[in-house]
Amino acid sequence: MTTRTGPDTADSGRDRSEPDLDVVMGERRQLINLTYRLLGSLAEAEDAVQETYARWYAMSAQQRNAIESPGAWLTTVASRICLNLLGSARARRETYVGEWLPEPLPGPAEWTSLRSGGTAGDPADRVTLDESVSMAFLVVLESMTPAERVAFVLHDVFRYPFAEVAEITGRTSAACRQLASSARRRIRAAQAPATPAVRKAGIVRTFKAAWEAKDIDAIIGLLDPDATATADGGGLALAFLDPIEGAEQIARAWIEIANRTQGTTTFLERTVNGQPGLVAEQEGVTVTVFAFDVADDRIKHIWVIRNPEKLRPWTTG
Numbered sequence: 012m013t014t015r016t017g018p019d020t021a022d023s024g025r026d027r028s029e030p031d032l033d034v035v036m037g038e039r040r041q042l043i044n045l046t047y048r049l050l051g052s053l054a055e056a057e058d059a060v061q062e063t064y065a066r067w068y069a070m071s072a073q074q075r076n077a078i079e080s081p082g083a084w085l086t087t088v089a090s091r092i093c094l095n096l097l098g099s100a101r102a103r104r105e106t107y108v109g110e111w112l113p114e115p116l117p118g119p120a121e122w123t124s125l126r127s128g129g130t131a132g133d134p135a136d137r138v139t140l141d142e143s144v145s146m147a148f149l150v151v152l153e154s155m156t157p158a159e160r161v162a163f164v165l166h167d168v169f170r171y172p173f174a175e176v177a178e179i180t181g182r183t184s185a186a187c188r189q190l191a192s193s194a195r196r197r198i199r200a201a202q203a204p205a206t207p208a209v210r211k212a213g214i215v216r217t218f219k220a221a222w223e224a225k226d227i228d229a230i231i232g233l234l235d236p237d238a239t240a241t242a243d244g245g246g247l248a249l250a251f252l253d254p255i256e257g258a259e260q261i262a263r264a265w266i267e268i269a270n271r272t273q274g275t276t277t278f279l280e281r282t283v284n285g286q287p288g289l290v291a292e293q294e295g296v297t298v299t300v301f302a303f304d305v306a307d308d309r310i311k312h313i314w315v316i317r318n319p320e321k322l323r324p325w326t327t328g
Contacts, residue, residue, distance in 0.1 A: 035067065038082045040137070042089050047138050048164050049093040050100070051113035051149050053324060059096065063089040083175075090161060090179045097157035108246030110254065112314050113149040114321040115300040116140065118282025140285030143168045146302035146314050149284070151201045155194050162187045163194035203306030211305045212280070212287035218303075218310060219278055219289055225269050227262045234258035235309040245318030248298070261313065290325065297325040 042063060046056035063085055067075065078084045104111045116138055138144060143164075152160050161180055165171040166187070173184040173191075180187060214233060221229035240261045244250030255261050272291070276298070281290045283302045291299035300322060304312035316322065 059092045109252040112243035147304040159190045159194040162190035166191045206305045215287040230262040231258045235311045240313040242315040248317035250317045
């Protein structure tokens, strides 16, 4: 990983026995990438990384200097923080209003997350948008136990050997291997056949056109007969509480949305977690993000995120 450049250590006036500040802070992007995949929430990921650095600087200079690999130490601490958070998150989500969905991320061109008084997000903090952050992938991760999720993400996504995963999780290498294997089976069972991004974008674009035209038959034709639509309003925005199942039922619901929002809402094609998606804007402000799972040229899942607390990365200042 490339670290960010900074002032020369010899000229900085810092104690040379200290691990270089640029090296330590250069781990931030890696940590954000890891913790977002572990937690499914950018806000919680940022909090976990902040707590990790707080623990680093709570140590004495002598203690920090004794750490051979600051990056490995930071990864271990961040992973353990996430493991604890995942356990408590399950209890919190039992009282969550409606369905809980991961926090959607914009593509690089749309990254307008508010930071530090309304400035755009630091590019170094951006999450790398690959298959391991697609909404479909993150939703499957949500179905795992905390231990499964941590073992799988560390080993299969970030390629940590099981010996290191065991040290991080406090389990044996054999146990971590079993956890990752169980998680892998969940992924395989839920994984749709790969569809090229260009084709996905075309299907989403056609869906948008049919939706705006209120062509219910065209919408039904674009949906898998057993498609599902899940919304997350978190009790803070109007959203259907239970998943909608079946192509016809989803199409009717989307026609109702079109009728209700006509003249007040603009729908735009956007990248959502690295995949083709849509956003709804009212007076230039994003109020809804739509993520899609496409298989065999049909839309299999639609995820609708309306909780304003999860749309901060999409909100312009």
